[in-house]
Amino acid sequence: xxxxxxxxxxxxxxxxxxxxxxxxxxxxxxxxxxxxxxxxxxxxxxxxxxxxxxxxxxxxxxxxxxxxxxxxxxxxxxxxxxxxxxxxxxxxxxxxxxxxxxxxxxxxxxxxxxxxxxxxxxxxxxxxxxxxxxxxxxxxxxxxxxxxxxxxxxxxxxxxxxxxxxxxxxxxxxxxxxxxxxxxxxxxxxxxxxxxxxxxxxxxxxxxxxxxxxxxxxxxxxxxxxxxxxxxxxxxxxxxxxxxxxxxxxxxxxxxxxxxxxxxxxxxxxxxxxxxxxxxxxxxxxxxxxxxxxxxxxxxxxxxxxxxxxxxxxxxxxxxxxxxxxxxxxxxxxxxxxxxxxxx
Amino acid sequence: xxxxxxxxxxxxxxxxxxxxxxxxxxxxxxxxxxxxxxxxxxxxxxxxxxxxxxxxxxxxxxxxxxxxxxxxxxxxxxxxxxxxxxxxxxxxxxxxxxxxxxxxxxxxxxxxxxxxxxxxxxxxxxxxxxxxxxxxxxxxxxxxxxxxxxxxxxxxxxxxxxxxxxxxxxxxxxxxxxxxxxxxxxxxxxxxxxxxxxxxxxxxxxxxxxxxxxxxxxxxxxxxxxxxxxxxxxxxxxxxxxxxxxxxxxxxxxxxxxxxxxxxxxxxxxxxxxxxxxxxxxxxxxxxxxxxxxxxxxxxxxxxxxxxxxxxxxxxxxxxxxxxxxxxxxxxxxxxxxxxxxxxxxxxxxxxxxxxxxxxxxxxxxxxxxxxxxxxxxxxxxxxxxxxxxxxxxxxxxxxxxxxxxxxxxxxxxxxxxxxxxxxxxxxxxxxxxxxxxxxxxxxxxxxxxxxxxxxxxxxxxxxxxxxxxxxxxxxxxxxxx
Numbered sequence: 001x002x003x004x005x006x007x008x009x010x011x012x013x014x015x016x017x018x019x020x021x022x023x024x025x026x027x028x029x030x031x032x033x034x035x036x037x038x039x040x041x042x043x044x045x046x047x048x049x050x051x052x053x054x055x056x057x058x059x060x061x062x063x064x065x066x067x068x069x070x071x072x073x074x075x076x077x078x079x080x081x082x083x084x085x086x087x088x089x090x091x092x093x094x095x096x097x098x099x100x101x102x103x104x105x106x107x108x109x110x111x112x113x114x115x116x117x118x119x120x121x122x123x124x125x126x127x128x129x130x131x132x133x134x135x136x137x138x139x140x141x142x143x144x145x146x147x148x149x150x151x152x153x154x155x156x157x158x159x160x161x162x163x164x165x166x167x168x169x170x171x172x173x174x175x176x177x178x179x180x181x182x183x184x185x186x187x188x189x190x191x192x193x194x195x196x197x198x199x200x201x202x203x204x205x206x207x208x209x210x211x212x213x214x215x216x217x218x219x220x221x222x223x224x225x226x227x228x229x230x231x232x233x234x235x236x237x238x239x240x241x242x243x244x245x246x247x248x249x250x251x252x253x254x255x256x257x258x259x260x261x262x263x264x265x266x267x268x269x270x271x272x273x274x275x276x277x278x279x280x281x282x283x284x285x286x287x288x289x290x291x292x293x294x295x296x297x298x299x300x301x302x303x304x305x306x307x308x309x310x311x312x313x314x315x316x317x318x319x320x321x322x323x324x325x326x327x328x329x330x331x332x333x334x335x336x337x338x339x340x341x342x343x344x
Numbered sequence: 345x346x347x348x349x350x351x352x353x354x355x356x357x358x359x360x361x362x363x364x365x366x367x368x369x370x371x372x373x374x375x376x377x378x379x380x381x382x383x384x385x386x387x388x389x390x391x392x393x394x395x396x397x398x399x400x401x402x403x404x405x406x407x408x409x410x411x412x413x414x415x416x417x418x419x420x421x422x423x424x425x426x427x428x429x430x431x432x433x434x435x436x437x438x439x440x441x442x443x444x445x446x447x448x449x450x451x452x453x454x455x456x457x458x459x460x461x462x463x464x465x466x467x468x469x470x471x472x473x474x475x476x477x478x479x480x481x482x483x484x485x486x487x488x489x490x491x492x493x494x495x496x497x498x499x500x501x502x503x504x505x506x507x508x509x510x511x512x513x514x515x516x517x518x519x520x521x522x523x524x525x526x527x528x529x530x531x532x533x534x535x536x537x538x539x540x541x542x543x544x545x546x547x548x549x550x551x552x553x554x555x556x557x558x559x560x561x562x563x564x565x566x567x568x569x570x571x572x573x574x575x576x577x578x579x580x581x582x583x584x585x586x587x588x589x590x591x592x593x594x595x596x597x598x599x600x601x602x603x604x605x606x607x608x609x610x611x612x613x614x615x616x617x618x619x620x621x622x623x624x625x626x627x628x629x630x631x632x633x634x635x636x637x638x639x640x641x642x643x644x645x646x647x648x649x650x651x652x653x654x655x656x657x658x659x660x661x662x663x664x665x666x667x668x669x670x671x672x673x674x675x676x677x678x679x680x681x682x683x684x685x686x687x688x689x690x691x692x693x694x695x696x697x698x699x700x701x702x703x704x705x706x707x708x709x710x711x712x713x714x715x716x717x718x719x720x721x722x723x724x725x726x727x728x729x730x731x732x733x734x735x736x737x738x739x740x741x742x743x744x745x746x747x748x749x750x751x752x753x754x755x756x757x758x759x760x761x762x763x764x765x766x767x768x769x770x771x772x773x774x775x776x777x778x779x780x781x782x783x784x785x786x787x788x789x790x791x792x793x794x795x796x797x798x799x800x801x802x803x804x805x806x807x808x809x810x811x812x813x814x815x816x817x818x819x820x821x822x823x824x825x826x
Contacts (some may be wrong), residue, residue, distance in 0.1 A: 002720070004703065004704050005703070005704060005705065005706055005718060006704055006705055006716070007677070007705070007716035007717070007718050008705075008716055008746070008793050008805070009716075009805050009807060009808030009811060010707075010709075010712060010713050010714055010715065010716070010792070010797075010807060010808075011384075011711055011712040011713070011794030011796075011797050011798050011807065012705055012707055012711040012712075012714065012716065012732075012734055012738075012739055013384060013385075013545070013711045013712070013738055013739060013740065013743075013798065014739075014740050014742075014743040014799075014800070014803060015382070015384070015798055015799050015800055015801075016740060017801045018749075018802075018803070019749045019750075019752055019798070019800050019801045019802050021801065022752070022754065022801050029495075032726060075749060077752075077793070082679075084621070115750065116750050116752060117750030117751050117752050117753065117802075118750065201564070261436070272523065278752050278753045278754040278755065279752050279753050283753055283755045283758055283766065283768070283769070284755075284758065321794075331766070331785070332758065332764045332765065332766055333764060334633045334763055334764050334765060334786050334789045335378075335380075335620065335630055335633070335762065335763045335764045335789075336620070336625070336630045336631050336632045336633035336634070336635065336763075336789070337630065337632055337633055338633065338786075339632075339633045339634045339786065
């Protein structure tokens with residue numbers, strides 16, 4: 001009977017929660033956004049999302065094979081990366097470009113560092129940045145959602161005044177319009193009129209970023225499941241809101257409403273799903289606040305002052321880079337105080 | 345400067361309020377608690393209702409000469425010498441030490457090494473018993489009634505009796521009680537906390553003695569209070585034991601001279617029974633890191649310890665027996681037993697109907713902090729509150745198989761840590777042999793409660809790494825030879 005007895009360090013029980021379960025929760029949280037993408041962009045979503053997921057999973061499998069490491073697909077983190085990357089791509093991006101992006105995400109963004117838990121940068125954002133650098137044109141062509149009547153006048157920087165149809169398939173995103181308005185010192189009010197569309201998702205933009213509602217639902221699910229805590233999302237959104245509000249207060253003509261900034265672009269996807277990636281975010285609460293405020297502030301700096309209409313991915317990557325530093329400076333104080341301070 | 349301090353205090357206040365909202369605590373308005381911790385399943389229903397029964401009358405007992413923190417005792421008996429139950433068989437002159445006694449009548453077989461849960465191996469006096477000469481010892485709780493008065497005992501008398509009886513903290517750490525109750529002019533004791541939390545899953549020995557030996561505990565509390573010279577006493581009991589809270593309250597109401605003794609319900613949360621956590625919950629004070637409760641004028645005693653004090657002072661009988669919960673899904677007849685200290689685990693298991701087929705782990709103590717043993721001849725000690733036998737189902741498939749996945753830095757261990765440490769940083773520093781980094785993250789402040797390992801989704805043995813790190817550090821400082 002004793003041959004079955006084993007020993008191990010305490011504790012001898014553990015909470016039935018695995019990394020796989022955490023990742024599955026993130027995937028469930030992404031379902032509303034994926035559904036919204038399917039609703040608004042139909043066949044493009046159907047092509048892009050599976051393409052990204054399959055190529056991300058295949059790349060991880062291949063990397064493990066080459067490095068002679070045990071298979072790590074069971075943790076589903078590659079699936080999460082694939083979905084998030086797909087959701088942050090323009091709907092009309094050709095599938096081959098998406099494949100390149102996913103491969104780069106996984107291979108260079110994650111596996112070269114040693115796989116899950118070892119990467120410094122958010123893999124999906126690494127892939128997206130790579131695609132933006134390589135295929136700038138493709139990454140900035142925005143398709144009109146299928147739910148929007150294709151014959152209706154498209155809003156694009158040059159067409160705002162004339163309201164003539166130039167291209168039936170693409171349109172500028174609210175953020176592009178905003179940037180245009182800032183640069184040309186023209187009216188940005190038209191973007192504010194789109195607030196409702198940016199909330200529901202019937203507007204041009206990245207595949208999964210257009211519908212703020214779907215992302216909110218997914219985010220709330222993650223809160224309820226305690227997969228993420230509120231610090232980072234709140235810090236990102238609050239910082240972005242404050243910066244946007246300052247801009248709006250300075251010049252309400254050229255700068256769009258703060259709420260429009262929050263609902264458009266990748267802000268919500270970032271706040272709930274990208275910035276909260278635990279691997280690349282700080283460990284401590286204080287660190288999370290700093291990280292979140294950094295992401296929100298840098299994003300808004302790029303959106304308002306910078307050259308690009310959208311700055312989420314750069315903001316996330318920049319803050320990822322300083323995460324080890326944040327962790328170092330935001331150490332926890334033991335419950336009984338720091339021993340070295342007690343002695344003095 | 346003042347302004348800065350104020351904002352800081354405000355910030356931490358708001359942080360704790362947000363924190364407590366985030367956790368799903370059982371809503372008990374009166375209960376107090378500490379930040380952090382976790383909620384493992386209680387699993388106490390196995391032995392909750394089982395009354396304290398006399399334990400096995402074994403053929404042999406092995407009395408460890410070190411059952412406490414402090415100097416190891418020297419044996420006072422020789423091979424083949426006859427000993428009486430209650431006879432002192434080991435003593436030490438050191439201040440921090442506790443005497444050991446024979447629980448049985450019998451003959452010393454030898455003084456040999458036995459497996460020890462904490463020390464690995466240690467010297468023990470092995471006594472062969474004479475079954476016909478050893479009727480099972482009855483608990484002395486019947487001697488105590490609600491009109492017990494401590495006036496007839498002086499503080500010196502109580503302290504002497506405690507020292508002579510070899511009483512140690514019976515909650516698990518085993519710090520000699522005589523040292524604890526000794527008044528220290530530099531740090532007068534203001535409050536005494538009696539620990540009836542029993543936050544560790546499965547274990548019910550303290551719960552049962554609170555129900556069955558209520559008056560003895562109240563008597564012990566009064567005596568300990570007198571010996572330590574403090575006025576206020578708080579008896580902390582987790583709110584998942586409402587019956588215990590009730591009987592203790594009733595006993596205090598009817599008892600004479602019980603002013604200043606108060607039962608405090610505390611939240612059911614692991615590790616509520618850790619003394620630092622209990623002090624935080626009841627007195628809202630932090631024990632300094634690396635310090636001990638007397639530094640802030642607090643004395644913490646386990647309920648079983650107070651019962652032992654009452655027995656030692658009133659009946660002049662040393663600590664030779666204790667209640668042990670033999671429990672877990674891997675044991676045939678779980679229950680609470682009053683056993684001679686020194687009974688081997690094998691005898692206890694056999695007495696309880698043996699192991700089930702599925703039993704895979706035998707633990708001295710509970711599943712969170714207990715120590716898994718492979719040698720069933722390991723004797724029980726004064727600090728053994730339970731023998732828990734688990735099956736693979738309770739341990740969990742992945743944990744049992746030892747499958748650890750990479751850390752995803754989710755921070756759950758940081759939130760669960762009751763000492764506000766960074767378990768993942770410490771564990772990974774130890775793993776990479778960076779002991780100085782582990783030290784800079786306050787590895788020595790860890791009390792090894794196991795919360796971090798329990799909550800880790802990647803199944804990383806964080807507590808195991810931290811324990812290893814502490815041993816390596818001690819070796820580095822030449823405290824323990826290689």
